[in-house]
Amino acid sequence: MKTRISFEEMQETVCRAFIRAGMPEEKAATCARIHTESSRDGVYSHGLNRVERFVEYLEKGWVDPLGEPQLVAAMGSMEVYDGQLGPGILNAISCMNRATEIAAENGMGMVSLRNTTHWMRGGAYGWQAAEKGFISMCWTNTESCMPAWGGRSSAIGNNPFIIGIPRAAGHVVLDMAMSQYSYGKLQVTRLAGQKLPYPGGFDDDGQLTDDPGTIEATRRILPMGYWKGSGFAVMLDLLSALFSGGLTTAGVDRKNLGSCGSCCQVFIAIDPLKINDQAFVDNALSETIQQLRDSVPAAENGSINYPGERSIQTREENMRMGIPVDDGVWAKVKELAGI
Amino acid sequence: MKTRISFEEMQETVCRAFIRAGMPEEKAATCARIHTESSRDGVYSHGLNRVERFVEYLEKGWVDPLGEPQLVAAMGSMEVYDGQLGPGILNAISCMNRATEIAAENGMGMVSLRNTTHWMRGGAYGWQAAEKGFISMCWTNTESCMPAWGGRSSAIGNNPFIIGIPRAAGHVVLDMAMSQYSYGKLQVTRLAGQKLPYPGGFDDDGQLTDDPGTIEATRRILPMGYWKGSGFAVMLDLLSALFSGGLTTAGVDRKNLGSCGSCCQVFIAIDPLKINDQAFVDNALSETIQQLRDSVPAAENGSINYPGERSIQTREENMRMGIPVDDGVWAKVKELAGI
Numbered sequence: 303m304k305t306r307i308s309f310e311e312m313q314e315t316v317c318r319a320f321i322r323a324g325m326p327e328e329k330a331a332t333c334a335r336i337h338t339e340s341s342r343d344g345v346y347s348h349g350l351n352r353v354e355r356f357v358e359y360l361e362k363g364w365v366d367p368l369g370e371p372q373l374v375a376a377m378g379s380m381e382v383y384d385g386q387l388g389p390g391i392l393n394a395i396s397c398m399n400r401a402t403e404i405a406a407e408n409g410m411g412m413v414s415l416r417n418t419t420h421w422m423r424g425g426a427y428g429w430q431a432a433e434k435g436f437i438s439m440c441w442t443n444t445e446s447c448m449p450a451w452g453g454r455s456s457a458i459g460n461n462p463f464i465i466g467i468p469r470a471a472g473h474v475v476l477d478m479a480m481s482q483y484s485y486g487k488l489q490v491t492r493l494a495g496q497k498l499p500y501p502g503g504f505d506d507d508g509q510l511t512d513d514p515g516t517i518e519a520t521r522r523i524l525p526m527g528y529w530k531g532s533g534f535a536v537m538l539d540l541l542s543a544l545f546s547g548g549l550t551t552a553g554v555d556r557k558n559l560g561s562c563g564s565c566c567q568v569f570i571a572i573d574p575l576k577i578n579d580q581a582f583v584d585n586a587l588s589e590t591i592q593q594l595r596d597s598v599p600a601a602e603n604g605s606i607n608y609p610g611e612r613s614i615q616t617r618e619e620n621m622r623m624g625i626p627v628d629d630g631v632w633a634k635v636k637e638l639a640g641i
Numbered sequence: 642m643k644t645r646i647s648f649e650e651m652q653e654t655v656c657r658a659f660i661r662a663g664m665p666e667e668k669a670a671t672c673a674r675i676h677t678e679s680s681r682d683g684v685y686s687h688g689l690n691r692v693e694r695f696v697e698y699l700e701k702g703w704v705d706p707l708g709e710p711q712l713v714a715a716m717g718s719m720e721v722y723d724g725q726l727g728p729g730i731l732n733a734i735s736c737m738n739r740a741t742e743i744a745a746e747n748g749m750g751m752v753s754l755r756n757t758t759h760w761m762r763g764g765a766y767g768w769q770a771a772e773k774g775f776i777s778m779c780w781t782n783t784e785s786c787m788p789a790w791g792g793r794s795s796a797i798g799n800n801p802f803i804i805g806i807p808r809a810a811g812h813v814v815l816d817m818a819m820s821q822y823s824y825g826k827l828q829v830t831r832l833a834g835q836k837l838p839y840p841g842g843f844d845d846d847g848q849l850t851d852d853p854g855t856i857e858a859t860r861r862i863l864p865m866g867y868w869k870g871s872g873f874a875v876m877l878d879l880l881s882a883l884f885s886g887g888l889t890t891a892g893v894d895r896k897n898l899g900s901c902g903s904c905c906q907v908f909i910a911i912d913p914l915k916i917n918d919q920a921f922v923d924n925a926l927s928e929t930i931q932q933l934r935d936s937v938p939a940a941e942n943g944s945i946n947y948p949g950e951r952s953i954q955t956r957e958e959n960m961r962m963g964i965p966v967d968d969g970v971w972a973k974v975k976e977l978a979g980i
Binding site: 380408450478482527537539543545552555577582583587592609 | 714716717718719721746747748749751753776785788789790791792793794796797804806813815817821839843847849865866867869870872873875876878879880882883884885886889890891892894911913915916917921922925926928929931932933935936937938939940943944945946947948
């Protein structure tokens with residue numbers, strides 16, 4: 303039985319921790335909200351569990367609490383910003399917001415951001431755009447943390463890629479990293495004494511394995527779809543750097559400012575109602591979701607979800623019952639908050 | 642020992658077949674070039690091997706040989722076209738070309754296309770943009786041909802997604818469908834009496850299998866990365882329809898005009914030199930490819946390729962030695978060409 307904490311208490315506690323670490327109150331509150339929303343939606347690895355490390359990055363000077371995105375270039379529907387190593391969450395919110403502003407005017411907007419820091423849960427910005435009624439795509443590059451297909455040493459980033467589509471009955475949001483499983487998932491599975499549902503990496507002999515501890519030891523996590531996720535990771539990295547004029551994964555590795563320190567991101571927003579009316583959009587969404595629901599389930603009583611549906615279910619449960627926390631993590635965050 | 646045919650002979654023969662099927666000479670020549678280039682690059686499934694089916698679609702009236710894209714809407718850097726069920730290759734070339742024209746002016750361009758037909762090899766349009774010096778992303782939706790994750794009946798499209806980046810020493814192009822393996826790969830592997838390198842679908846009991854014939858029988862091909870490729874396919878479908886005002890996979894299913902009849906596509910082009918100078922672009926590409934090459938290979942003497950690298954290798958080999966063909970397929974195309 304895990305402890306459950308209310309959204310408000312978690313947000314307030316995280317906010318205090320960030321203020322104590324040197325962030326101005328408003329910035330701390332926004333970052334605390336995003337961390338708390340991530341835990342609320344079930345993305346624990348990038349929510350409360352990440353607070354301690356973010357504070358550590360502030361202390362090390364890897365994140366500048368006062369850094370804000372500076373416009374570098376603008377043309378047509380594109381803008382490029384330098385994130386000044388400011389808090390990744392704030393930089394990302396600002397850039398996705400700007401992309402939606404451009405889209406509101408021109409139909410679409412693309413904002414690229416260089417020299418930023420870890421944005422935590424990438425899906426946050428897909429949800430953000432959807433809340434404002436915009437379709438979005440965004441991605442980031444990262445330091446190298448995964449072998450490329452055919453290699454055994456780390457060479458590519460586990461770059462997350464997000465697509466969000468607004469929908470009155472629940473936004474449709476895909477938030478996927480390029481590895482089949484995150485290191486967070488490996489850890490949780492190992493601690494529970496379980497195996498992964500499908501192989502998630504390689505053992506020392508180069509054989510695929512579903513044993514999470516083995517993969518944590520070899521660091522040979524598996525790209526999703528084998529060669530496909532590996533190639534996609536390379537492309538997202540190149541696009542991030544080329545659109546923003548920033549660092550590739552290789553460059554981020556050289557900077558060595560922790561996870562994602564000095565990385566680049568791309569935020570694309572599109573106004574669906576510039577192209578279609580609401581009835582068309584509603585119908586496209588509902589018939590697509592209906593086609594999923596009409597599937598014959600693979601397992602008896604199995605369900606087929608649309609992207610983002612489980613996040614919404616977890617969100618409702620966690621808002622009703624409180625957000626589950628690891629007691630040690632929660633104690634540490636309270637300590638950082640001076641409580 | 643397979644028969645090998647020169648590029649010129651294949652292109653000329655395919656062109657004659659298309660002219661005999663009712664296409665004007667110039668349109669036939671362009672389509673023949675793309676089919677031949679696909680075979681030349683090793684994408685046999687969508688090259689020569691697809692000629693007979695394309696002719697059949699022309700005969701059935703599922704593809705209008707004279708259909709051309711009509712502008713439906715334009716705003717900012719976005720344009721929307723209706724493909725009039727014209728030849729998918731010609732529509733796609735035209736729209737990617739238009740996207741690069743807009744990008745040349747505004748930095749980026751996005752052209753969406755509805756009511757089009759099968760574009761054959763999606764990568765062709767990534768290579769096309771790269772040849773003109775543009776970064777590109779493009780994708781299509783399709784009829785449903787793959788179970789969604791958690792389902793056993795077909796519900797989602799095997800929608801290909803392409804990213805291309807120009808590079809003097811060889812363009813970097815990712816061309817991936819959402820299934821782990823194509824039906825073409827399953828067939829080739831079965832005919833060779835082999836197993837797939839990794840599981841590629843489910844047997845009747847819902848167990849993953851690497852036996853290609855079993856998967857061809859159940860039609861339960863596996864999305865790449867399990868739930869990830871399934872979710873990505875859903876999003877690409879929705880984006881295709883919402884950006885173009887066209888049909889979703891569910892709508893394409895209802896039309897029932899063969900593979901991809903009345904589908905939608907999206908073409909995005911970006912001019913990398915509007916953001917950076919050539920030296921920056923060259924460096925980003927070369928350091929990223931170098932980081933792949935510096936990997937410790939998983940297998941002794943193994944190599945790590947960047948996306949598109951094997952296509953270039955196959956292209957060089959096939960231009961030197963001739964393009965390998967299946968004798969039965971080649972005989973059939975010659976028959977269609979009246980030779």
